[in-house]
Amino acid sequence: MPKSVLRGRVVIVADADGESGAVLARSCVDAGAAVVLVGDDAGALGDLAASLFAVDARCAVFVGDPRDAAERSALAELVGELFVDLDGGAERNA
Numbered sequence: 001m002p003k004s005v006l007r008g009r010v011v012i013v014a015d016a017d018g019e020s021g022a023v024l025a026r027s028c029v030d031a032g033a034a035v036v037l038v039g040d041d042a043g044a045l046g047d048l049a050a051s052l053f054a055v056d057a058r059c060a061v062f063v064g065d066p067r068d069a070a071e072r073s074a075l076a077e078l079v080g081e082l083f084v085d086l087d088g089g090a091e092r093n094a
Contacts, residue, residue, distance in 0.1 A: 007032035010083045012075070014066060017041035022048050025059070034058035036079055038066055 011028040015021040017039030025035045029052055037045045037059060045061045052059045060082050064071040 005031040009033045010036065010079060012036045012038060012066075012079065014038045016048060017044035025052065029055070029057040029059070034060075034083060036060045036062055036075070036083075038062045038064070038075065040065060 006028055009032075011025075011033045013021050013025045013028065013035050016025050016035075016037035021037075021039065022044075025037055025048060028035050035052070035057070037048055039045050040063060042061075042063045045063060049059050049061050060078060062075050062078055064074065066072045066075050
């Protein structure tokens with residue numbers, strides 16, 4: 001994908017602590033997206049985030065299960081706080 005395809009977008013990558021999720025996260029970053037890495041293995045998510053930060057990626061980590069309503073709400077709040085400009089609807093920090 002060209003670098004600009006996902007520029008200005010935020011992609012939530014579930015199961016980012018697994019091999020396929022990590023590949024997807026890297027592909028999204030390569031296409032210009034900010035990513036939110038979601039999974040339950042904090043160590044694996046942290047390692048992936050470190051590798052993405054090393055290439056100047058914009059990312060955040062959420063350790064939890066988005067199938068759980070309370071955790072899904074917390075994930076939405078995180079995304080809103082870090083990436084959404086509520087006045088203009090655009091990406092804020094990504």
